Amino acid sequence: MEGFRLFPEAASTIAGRVDGLFGFLIGVSLFFAALIFALLLVFAIRYRRRSEDEQPPQIARRDWLEATWILIPFVLVMIMFGWGAKLYFNMMNPPDGALEIYAIGKQWMWKFQHPEGPREINELHVPVGHPVKMTMTSQDVIHSFFVPAFRVKMDVVPGRFTHIWFEATKPGVYHLFCAEYCGTMHAGMRGRVIAMRPTLYEEWLRSHVSGEPMASTGESLFGRLGCPTCHRADGGAPSLVGLFGTPVRLQSGATVTADESYLRESILNPRAKIVTGYQPIMPSFQGQINAEELTQLISYIKSLGQEQTNGS
């Protein structure tokens, strides 16, 4: 992490690919910058004014030249776009089976929750060689989760969940920065991402479990808040089993996907979206649960119905 360098370390599966694309752009840029600089220099010297009443020949426009220097750059930028878009699509779509970790940004610290239970503040332990998907929200203003060595960044927004995924390729300690200005100690909202070999990671997990897995904590909370009163068979509320990730038909006729943001809204502002065929009688839990408890509930709801498919 320390030590002067001119190029960042590449420590994720995507980093090398981003650097490759970056190299292509550097190459194209160097070529054109050098071309223009050289031409300007050569022309300025070769055609310097030698006498005050010099009358240079006027040159009419050449359409083929204009066409050339429109088309060639156009082709190049389209390559840049295509390559970048494809890589971006990969970066925004986590592979199946990614290890899910929750992150909550708040002024001016990072809180992480592993599904198995351990919680961290400003430090994030992850395994090497296994994709990790971050599910993130903010408790206050917009922050941004940025790990330069992994080449990933995603804003962390209040009121919704955002995602980013990465797979670390070598063990080490890497900078975590907040990359969206968030107030006084924005520059202090930093952390360390600690990538460990899988066996060491398992060990770390085991030794740091102080409570239960997130989903279990969520389950207890679910019970304590009285949710099963309605969210059970014949309870008058939509079933939550296997709900996560599926489409939901609303009373207004629209259809939405039951993602984390939808679950969050349903808990804090249930009347915003009413499921078709149900009454708007669910109370709001705004102010009764904090951001961590919310992620625990969501983790629990996600786990419902997943025992039939593969475990999380």
Add this chain to the structure above:
Amino acid sequence: METTSIPPQVHYLNADYGIKSWLFTTDHKRIALLYLSSITMMFFVGGAAATLMRLELMTPQGDLMQPETYNKLFTVHGIIMIFFFLVPSIPAVLGNFLVPMMIGARDLAFPRLNLLSWYIFTLAGLFTLAAIIAGGVDTGWTFYTPYSTAFSNSYVILTAVGVFIAGFSSILTGLNFIVTIHTMRAPGLTWFRLPLFIWAHYATSMIILLGTPVLAIAIVLVGLEHAFGIGIFDPALGGDPVLFQHLFWFYSHPAVYIMILPSMGVVSELITCFARKRIFGYSFIAFSSVAIAVLGFFVWGHHMFVSSQSVYAGMIFSFLSMFVAIPSAVKVFNWTATIYKGSVSYASPMLYALGFIGLFTMGGLTGLFLATLAIDVHVHDTYFVVAHFHYIMVGGAVMGYLGGIHFWWPKITGRLYPEGWAKFSALMVFVGFNLTFFPQYVLGYLGMPRRYHMYPPEFQVLNVMSSAGASILAVGYLIPLVYLVWSLRYGALAGSNPWGATGLEWQTASPPPTENFEATPVVTQPAYAYGSFGEDEEVHVG
């Protein structure tokens, strides 16, 4: 072209005396000078903020000032430089002075609105300075919600009012230019005989009219939300903080073209004069200005690739952003081709113009990095972005502004400035600028985020380089202040056309009479009619 050395007996500067003759003037030339004093002052206020910031950044720790102070400094630097320097600079100073003259008119279409726009600008500046003195604002010039609406304890509303009012000043200028260019061209001055400076200002004015009102509404909503908590950007009340970003960037992206297009117009004037050539590809450059203005409205989402905007929206914005790069490239190639087989002089305005082309090329190319989705994810909100926009705005726009000020200084004041000092400071600016901002590209890719008053120690070397460069750049900007003021009293008399340039403004005295021309000129030649075509005798206007 006759060049008289003796200045005219009566011209716009001495036609009337006293403070009232300046504060109640409707002469576009005097209004241009009123603006010149205001924005020069604003430039140095913004520059002072930058100086303090670079001082803090010499060490990794936050040891020079409180974090809040640093945050207020970068906010002030952005707001002042963008709204009170870059946006008005060329249009309100050079545009106001030259647009009527270049088209052979006696004034702009609405002289009193012109004066009003300066008063509005001054009022806006006072509000903003009041906010700074009262304690400052720390939201960043981008005012992102919900920080600005629900969390910042600084003078958000006061500053927002200042920026809102400044927008009206800008709109009035743009409106004046559009109407003037449409309705007041001299006989024979068809659209395709107009100087490219005029085309650039026309395109700029289009953007001003269409974009600024949207910023106004975004600011009004931020102010109302901050004051009354209406909930439009507050997720707890059903609002969407990202909606603000859409409204904000819908103006602020086109705004960057407001800031660069006039400069490009200046460069076209400088290159042609100092290579003594007709511009290569006139219609391509003219249309590229319009293309940039239009395309610029469709790309705002490239500021929001990692904002939780949808992946597909991101792809559309990236695709369109690539398009907007092409017209700029077209200009650079055409300017370069204009110098080919020219008669190149190294007068200081030309040094600024050449510097512009080189630095704008570099800045523009790095824009492609930012438009490329996968790379932007890594460099968004880092010093890479800071370097990119400073290359365009300082390496580009400010160099163009300084080149224009030097080029038209003899026309505006009737005096010549000391050329040796001008060349020296142009060189200082070029060197200082590159030393300041090139290391920031490296810092950005390394991962140093923006708006950080402290940073990990391994970033220090590059930061020190950048701060060192800034000191050289500062000197490069201060020197012209000295010799330009000096020249007002002691500079050699300029005569009506010291550079031997084409253009209607050079066909009248320096300084010009209040009515600009003895009689309305009639235009029979294309723009930049330097010399004849030789074998290519047909007059190619485009």
Add this chain to the structure above:
Amino acid sequence: MPTAHSGKTRRSTLAKSHSALAHHFDDLGQQYEASTLGMWAFLVTEIMFFGGLFLGYAVYRAAYLEGFIEGSQHLDAILGALMTAILLGSSLTMALSVHAAQVGHNKLLARFLLLTMLLGVAFLSIKGYEYWHKYHTHMVPGFAFHYDGLHPEIVRLFLSFYFIMTSMHALHMIIGLGLQAMLVMMAWRGRFSPEYHTPVEIIGLYWHFVDIVWIFLYPLLYLVG
């Protein structure tokens, strides 16, 4: 290169030395062209200004239709329809005043302008009543807002849009009334003629625009659902 030549006339040939001709214009025709283009350009900026508000409204309406329907029910659509009729009427009287100006009938012009202003004041009075009523029933966001319905936050958001959009519109109307008052005084002094009546035309344009904004506001605010 340019030679000395006096300015060429464009449209009207009459009255080059008309007292209304500003010194920097060649003739009244050019001045008229410039003033009209200037007003159109200004109206474009107004469209963009209100457009931003309409966009914000559209985004939230799409997300929270039920809440918006509920909010709209708290606005009196009949009163709104009356206001629309009044404003349309004022556009008619404004058009009539422009016509009067075009034939140089200063007295008739002044009368139609006063009628327009009267209708404008009527509109604003009803709006004032609406605002007062909302204030009394605690339905003004930010001023002791209290609402016990199905979607309180969305109704609050809807009413925020209502107040911001209609007050912006009202502000533009008040400015329009001020401009019309100025025109009335000029008309009383017999300033307008068939050769020169540009201010009336361009302020007429402005007033029609203000009317059109309301034509959009009425259904979007009063007739949701």
